[in-house]
Amino acid sequence: MFTVWPATAHLYPVIPLAWALQSAGHDVRVAAHPGMAPTISSVGLTAVRLGDPAVVPAPRAANRPLSPETESRLDRLTEKLDLDPAGQYAWGAFRRFMIACLRDFHPADASPSDPMPAVDDLVEFARGWRPDLIVWDPCWPSGAVAARVSGAAHARLMWGLDYFAWTTETLAARHAVLGTSPGENPLVEAIRPVAERHGVDVDDELLHGQWTIDPIPEPMRLPTRTRTVPMRWVPFTGAAPLPDWLHAPPERPRVALSLGVSVRKFFKDGADRIQALLDAVADLDAEVVATLDDEQLDGLSRLPSNVRTVDYVPLNQLLPTTSALIHHGGIGTFATAAAFGVPQLINDEESEFIVVDDHGVHTTFRERHMDAPPTSAYVTERGAGLSLDRHTQSTATMRERIGRVLDEDSYRRGAASIHHDMLAMPSPRDLVPVLEGLTARYRRRGDAGRPSPR
Numbered sequence: 311m312f313t314v315w316p317a318t319a320h321l322y323p324v325i326p327l328a329w330a331l332q333s334a335g336h337d338v339r340v341a342a343h344p345g346m347a348p349t350i351s352s353v354g355l356t357a358v359r360l361g362d363p364a365v366v367p368a369p370r371a372a373n374r375p376l377s378p379e380t381e382s383r384l385d386r387l388t389e390k391l392d393l394d395p396a397g398q399y400a401w402g403a404f405r406r407f408m409i410a411c412l413r414d415f416h417p418a419d420a421s422p423s424d425p426m427p428a429v430d431d432l433v434e435f436a437r438g439w440r441p442d443l444i445v446w447d448p449c450w451p452s453g454a455v456a457a458r459v460s461g462a463a464h465a466r467l468m469w470g471l472d473y474f475a476w477t478t479e480t481l482a483a484r485h486a487v488l489g490t491s492p493g494e495n496p497l498v499e500a501i502r503p504v505a506e507r508h509g510v511d512v513d514d515e516l517l518h519g520q521w522t523i524d525p526i527p528e529p530m531r532l533p534t535r536t537r538t539v540p541m542r543w544v545p546f547t548g549a550a551p552l553p554d555w556l557h558a559p560p561e562r563p564r565v566a567l568s569l570g571v572s573v574r575k576f577f578k579d580g581a582d583r584i585q586a587l588l589d590a591v592a593d594l595d596a597e598v599v600a601t602l603d604d605e606q607l608d609g610l611s612r613l614p615s616n617v618r619t620v621d622y623v624p625l626n627q628l629l630p631t632t633s634a635l636i637h638h639g640g641i642g643t644f645a646t647a648a649a650f651g652v653p654q655l656i657n658d659e660e661s662e663f664i665v666v667d668d669h670g671v672h673t674t675f676r677e678r679h680m681d682a683p684p685t686s687a688y689v690t691e692r693g694a695g696l697s698l699d700r701h702t703q704s705t706a707t708m709r710e711r712i713g714r715v716l717d718e719d720s721y722r723r724g725a726a727s728i729h730h731d732m733l734a735m736p737s738p739r740d741l742v743p744v745l746e747g748l749t750a751r752y753r754r755r756g757d758a759g760r761p762s763p764r
Contacts, residue, residue, distance in 0.1 A: 339356050
């Protein structure tokens, strides 16, 4: 059984491994918010619906603010951690984005006696179906609770950097230096009410799994001591009929522009950002394919003549025909480009991020996309591309950087080197016997018959 936080960016990395296990003869279930069930079913997997369809529809959780009291406590914790710049980035990503995702299904102020519909559904299903292995999303740590009460082995499947284990280990290291705890681990706060509700102890295994399946290239990962099983990122980016215009090779270099759902949903200055990027490609001798929806197009003042706009096309259909990809720095988009050996231009910049509270009130803060710093650093260090930033680069400078990535062979060689590194990692199919062995080692059935608290 897989558990998935309700967003396609969390589901898509699961699908190739779920297919591999299913093709090997295993019975596979994917448990998620009911809103994800149609997508799960559409790719030939069996969905298990968790919780109320009307509660926390994806992807709203990611831009929900924390309470003033929580922010104040986190400010104090940040001060006590005394982090270097690299640590400040990792902690900032965990604090700003991961805690909010955790708390939608694992509220820190919950009492163990409070109903927890989605979590209770997960535990009840696991107790009845009794999976041998639960592979859980780091934002769905109750998957570990379901595993422990059902006797299943369990592991995390990463879709990005492991901010969770890094935070736990950073807090422990600071505790050792100070001689006292700098503050409560937000991950522990999130999982403790669920664990207590179902009679489970909170320990490192519950927080981070018996092992972690990690498709992120090793040089990009945060330093942690978790037991890691590497897996090649096999891109799945959705399903759709192949457009007619993709049947034949392009007559001139093709540049793809994809900014993900994050820019569409969460960035207040998305139109200005998109316009700056389109202006930068306007005079290139290249065909530009930009995945922009109607709302994004309405916000533009001009559209260059060499730009073709499409609301949606799966990147695994588009990228094999492209010479370069301009994107927002998301891990999934980066990994898909790397899988096809495509040079990348990563739009790594601060923008106005929209926050919506429970009353629909919009506020903003300035932030870089969470994944852009590590993907940009990795791509540029490997010579596979360059970064773009309209705040520090003129239109002419951005155009020159795009032209360099298109014209200079060194960027194609750099992209090929990342591609070959990915090919050296075990595929999802290769992982099947590894997971079978680990499951046999870690599975236990002694406490699977305990009654549900509900």
